[in-house]
Amino acid sequence: MSRPVGTGEWVDLSQLMYEGxxxxxxxxxxxxxxxxxxxGPPESAVRITHLTLSTHVGTHVDAALHFLPGGKSIDEYPVDAFTGPGVVVDARRDGVVPVTRAEIEAMDLDVREGDIVFFCFGYGRRFGTPAYRDHPYLGDGVADWLVERGVSMVGVDTTTPDLGGAHRPPDYPYPVHMTLLPRDILIVEHLGPRLEELVGRRVEINAVPLPIRGGDGAPAPVIARVLEEETP
Incomplete structure (x- = not known):
């Protein structure tokens, strides 16, 4: 069965990379x-830029190996694992406030098997500010709900879909990562501010990361566009 194809403008959902x-x-x-x-030729100035960074800064995809010894590395997933149809959930809110399973169920979302699900908390525009670290997250049972619907990838416009680092108790179990990654449900973090343009829509998503051999994750220029079936 062929996948649905988007139409119109591709929307860049990545955060700009920069020092600091x-x-x-x-x-x-x-x-x-x-x-x-x-x-190089006369009167040219040939420039080569050296880039040093972690695989988990900026907009990136987490592989199972990020949390699981022996899990898949980012280069072991087929390219189709990073692309496909999905939905952008409007979960905008302020502060360290969870999205609950009851809340998600009440939304009656059109989430289909194999979908990519991006949660828009409205935090992409706060990237680089102190407020960015005190962000919302996916609460108890939401990851299970996603598994039950057979999703392929989950993304957020925050540092993590789990409770943020400054607010975690000792021995925090990372319930979202530890529910999704063992099932090879990929996680995208640090989505950009233009995610807000797509809330409530079904979209085509391309989140193909750098194919780093043995990588526990990799930067990804994530783009999306509205699906044809959603276009008037």
Whole structure:
């Protein structure tokens, strides 16, 4: 069966990469170092930029290996695992407020087997600000609900779909990661501000990451467009 195809403008759902961008660990600082080399045609200036970064800064995809020893690395997933139809859930709210299973069920969402589900908390526009770290998250039972519907990928416009690092109790179990990744349901984090343009819509999504051999995750330029069936 062929997948539905989107139409119209592709919307860039990625965050811009830059030095000093938000990161989970201090040692994950991004470094962008240009170098000019003595080659090329006359009157040119051949520039090569050296990029140093963690696989989990900026808009990126988590592979199972990120949490599970022996889990799949990012290069072991077929490319089709990163693309396909999906839905953008309007979960906009302020602060460390969970989305509950009861809330999701009451939305009567059109989530189909194999869908990619992106949750828009409205935090993509807060990227790089102090408020970005105190973000909403997926509460108890939401990951199970997603598994029950057979989704293929889950994404958020925050640092993580789990409770943010500054608010976790000791021995926090990471319920979203530990429910989704063992089932090879991929996780996308740090989606950008344009996700808000697609809330409530069915979309075609392309989140193909860098194919890093043995990678526990990888940066991904995520794009999406409204599906034809949704276009008037």
């Amino acid at each position: 961008m938000p990161r989970a660990l201090p040692e994950s600082q991004v470094c962008v170092t240009p170098q000019y080399v003595e080659t």
